[in-house]
Amino acid sequence: MFKRIDRNQARVRRHIRLRKKLSGTAERPRLSVYKSLHHIYAQIIDDVQGRTLLSASTVDPEIRSQVNGYGGNIESAKVVGKILAQKAKEKGITKVVFDRGGYKFHGRVAALAEAARENGLEF
Numbered sequence: 803m804f805k806r807i808d809r810n811q812a813r814v815r816r817h818i819r820l821r822k823k824l825s826g827t828a829e830r831p832r833l834s835v836y837k838s839l840h841h842i843y844a845q846i847i848d849d850v851q852g853r854t855l856l857s858a859s860t861v862d863p864e865i866r867s868q869v870n871g872y873g874g875n876i877e878s879a880k881v882v883g884k885i886l887a888q889k890a891k892e893k894g895i896t897k898v899v900f901d902r903g904g905y906k907f908h909g910r911v912a913a914l915a916e917a918a919r920e921n922g923l924e925f
Contacts, residue, residue: 817904819889825849826899833886833898833918835911841873843911844886844918845918858886867880879910883917891922900925 807815826832826849836843843859860866860873865885869878889896897917905911919925 804919809851810821813904818861818903820901824901826898826901830897831855831895832901835903835905835914836900837879837905837910839874842879842882842914844882844914846886846890851915855890855895856875856886858889859881874910876910879898879913880917882924883914884921885922887918888916890918899923 824832826847828848828850831848833845834845834849841856841860843861845857846855847853848855858865860869860878860882862885865878865881866873868881869875872878873882890896900915902911902915907915915925
């Protein structure tokens with residue numbers, strides 16, 4: 803009768819619905835966020851060319867050393883947002899479109915966004 807949808811399938815549906823309205827360009831690329839149980843990942847993507855311009859995650863060695871190996875908390879999300887914004891500044895990217903990936907703008911996702919804003923990204 804009723805088909806049960808698990809949490810990730812519901813998130814993917816929300817993400818697809820969100821992506822219909824949201825796209826990154828060369829002037830204003832998309833900052834995409836993905837979080838797993840133990841890590842958080844962020845990419846800046848130019849959807850017109852289909853290229854990832856830069857990325858940062860708690861798996862990267864430089865960030866992993868700052869977060870003591872565990873990336874599943876708000877503090878590590880702040881570090882990822884800060885590093886991503888610094889990399890974007892070096893490449894000359896100041897404005898982005900924020901893609902929360904179907905997640906609520908809450909907790910780790912909000913912490914990453916706030917850290918990126920504080921370090922110079924506009925969205």
